Amino acid sequence: MNNSLKTIAFISGIVILAYGVYTLFKPETQISIGDVDLIETQDNTNSYITIAVGIVIVALSSIIGKK
Known part of the structure; x- marks a missing residue:
């Protein structure tokens, strides 16, 4: 499951x-x-937030199984 x-x-x-x-x-x-x-004009604020959330999720997925 993990x-x-x-x-x-x-x-x-x-x-x-x-x-x-x-x-x-x-x-x-x-x-x-x-x-x-x-x-x-293109407002990129939502793009930056989406990229940051993606990076955080990838980083957390690498930490999930380490204990």
């Missing part, structure tokens, strides 16, 4: 980390109408 919990935590941490990196680097929305460029 080994399966460790594996599930590790895989979910990697998935969350990958999603955070994806949202950090995905292209910004840009609309061009003639000479006017409308660019939606």
Whole structure:
């Protein structure tokens, strides 16, 4: 049971980390109408939080089985 919990935590941490990196680097929305460029600025706060949570879960999964 402990080994399966460790594996599930590790895989979910990697998935969350990958999603955070994806949202950090995905292209910004840009609309061009003639000479006017409308660019939606990207707020990366949620991406940083998601990456941090993924790193914490991966780190905890490596500590779970050590006693």
